[in-house]
Amino acid sequence: MRFHNLPAITFDDVLLVPQHTDLSRSDPVLETRFTRKIKIKSPLVSANMDTITESAMAIEMHRLGGVGILHRFMSPEKMANEIIECHNHSVCPICVSVGVAGDWKENIDRILGMKKVQVIVIDVAHGDQEKVLIVLDYLKKYYAHIQVICGNVATADAVHRLSERGADAIKCGVGAGCFGPGTRILMSNGVYKNIEDIKSGDRVINKYGDPVNVVSAQKTGHKQISKIRTNIWYDYTYVTGDHRYWIGDLSSSSLKTLQSVGYKKLLSKKSKTIPKKSKYKWLPISDFVRGCLLMPRHIKFEMQNDFEIKLEKRCGGNKKHNIKYEVDSIIKPCYDTGYIFGTFLGDGTSSVVCYKKSCRGSVRWTFGLNEDDIANKLKNCIQRVLCKELSIKKESNDILCSLYYKPLSDFFTRFGKKSNKSLPEEYFVHNIEYLRGIIDGLIDSDGWQEEKRNSLSNTSTKIIELFGVCYYLVYGYFPNNQRRDPTAGGLKYCNVENCMPSYISRTLSKPEDRLTDENQIVKLLEHEKKSLYIDVYDIEVDCPSHSFIANNAIVHNSLCSTRVRTGCGVAQLSCIIDCVEAAKQYDVPIISDGGHRISADIVKSLAAGAETTMCGSLFSGHKECPGDLRIIKGQKYKEYRGSASLAAMSDWRGEVPKHIVPEGEMKIVPYKGEVEQIVYELLGGLRSAMTYNNARTIKELHANAIFRLVSNNTRVENMPHGLLEG
Helix, strand or coil: CEECCCCCCCHHHEEECCCCCCCCCCCCCCCEECCCCCEECCCEEECCCCCCCCHHHHHHHHHCCCEEEECCCCCHHHHHHHHHHHHHCCCCCCEEEECCCCCHHHHHHHHHCCCCCCEEEECCCCCCCHHHHHHHHHHHHHCCCCEEEEEEECCHHHHHHHHHCCCCEEEECCCCCCECCCCEEEECCCCEEEHHHCCCCCEEECCCCCEEEEEEEEEEEEEEEEEEEECCCCCCEEECCCCEEEEEECCCCCHHHHHHHCHHHHHHCCCCCCCCCCCEEEEEHHHCCCEEEEEECCCCCCCCCCCCEEEEEEEECCCCCCCEEEEEEEECCCHHHHHHHHHHHHHEEEEEEEECCEEEEEEEEEEECCCHHHHHHHHHHHHHHHCCCCEEEECCCEEEEEECCHHHHHHHHHHCCHHHCCCCHHHCCCCHHHHHHHHHHHHHHHEEEECCEEEEEECCHHHHHHHHHHHHHHHCCCCEEEEECCCCCCCCCCCHHHCCCEEEEECCCCHHHHECCCEEEECEEEEEEEEEEEEEEEEEECCCCCEEEECCCEEECCCCCCCCCCCCCCCHHHHHHHHHHHHHHHCCCEEEECCCCCHHHHHHHHHCCCCEEEECHHHCCCCCCCCCEEEECCEEEEEEECCCCHHHHHHHHCCCCCCCCCCCCEEEEECCCCHHHHHHHHHHHHHHHHHHCCCCCHHHHHHHCEEEECCHHHHHHHCCCCCCCC
């Protein structure tokens, strides 16, 4: 295998260079090693996911030359039946997944006591941890004849550790999680930015509230995601289940204790273990049982303290001659300025009407009939800031306030309209009175007060974000947020599909109960595993904590290229290359797990040195996957229940403890037919690629492959083109 100056790369970053060959597509032999001692006829492995592999898939994968790994989310009785079913169909090797929590010894002894299993897969999201080594040692000591697969890992160091302890194969891939597009990252200047738009050199906030540099940002693959919702973010967060959050772990406390004592007091107490440990820890969101997510309490935003806005009016000239302007008003940050901006963002409109040779601009605010005090307050603010008179008129149902002043109407066009309204970044400055004015203006124009709590409702998410950060800067905490689905509001003949969702921000009645010395407590309100697979993204920050803020919660970055890595992950193809190189001295086969969307990705994984590839989403929705076939409106779907649903938990946990909240539910995915078809397509693509690389075997593919980096234009060129649409 040869490379041309490869940095950290994933599948789309490279192409394989075609070579002279005398092979036809029937010549390649796909046999490869699955573990040190077990070979299989093709390099395809179906993932040990509850939606992918039970006995039906394992049996079919065996028939097609690959292997299927039974997932671990089953009751002991169901697991035994699945193993027997595989044995009755002469499946070999029979591969079973086990976890590292709870009664793992009892579970392993029960499974291996059947004497039908040849391979155990230690199944955890982050394979480079002490618990994995403990389970591996146990298997090697008491079941030396069993082949053991460990993973997922993403670094050479992890491969060394597992290989030295006797692992027979290692799964490598981007082990820790990533976020869906649209996830909002808190920047050092107090605004938010979509994760897919983050660039190297941007400045974000870390878990301590400090500004740190972004080292790299990239799309990390196509993965299954979970959907979570917290109390201080206005919408759902879509994140892979293995992404690590900084949490206050209260799983050892009962729900009754939590309700009576409260988060803050429980978090202040250390565990009863020896030595005593803090209850703050990094934890994959899928492992969250009870406790809270967290936000830094003390954030050191990098914000300007001042601005100066010069409003100019025309003072001479015409279309045929140079038009001259002069400064008519100067606006600086103060309470009155903030109040004008806040009321405009909440309920203002700006327009410019041109007729013949002149243009007239106006800014309008609309308030309720009983809101004279707000209209008069705005009038006084405008008088003090602009020395202009606000016209106030009462109409049938409203108070209409108008300011005929074109320089201001021109200026307010920068604030956007309707659901796209926002405060331009350069006018978001750290002046407490100015920020207080923005808060009051937003509440007076688009909010209300109830039980001494202020609330704001708006269709613009950026205004909700602005309100939250302003409230933090002025009052020291982030308000609660929620989303309301679109409604027609009782209007006849109104199509609700044309209505916008609204977002509500509400201040806390007792913020002191949610604030510790270092953090604001964030409640996890919903957590659901989805059957959806989407493109996901992550960033790497230049910080020892490897942390940033995503949708108002502290999270760990998965990308990591520091010398001492966390095991959280690197770009998938680079991850394979690093792990393969480390595994050579131990003669341990590498299984590439993650990010395979098409046959080309599988080819590149194998060319980089992996001996097998594990596929999840590629095999989802097929006949052999768990679940019944359903027909809905003429379309076929596969039905399955999430491993965290109440029904599934009852099966594999027995009686579900009261303190554990079921997080999954019954789901359906489009039906794709028999898995045989996709397997043949994938293997056909592999055979063709092997001929292009003059490789008769997988080992020859390892040796012959030459990767070349590609540009963005090359990626576009790679896509099918010249096809007629329609």
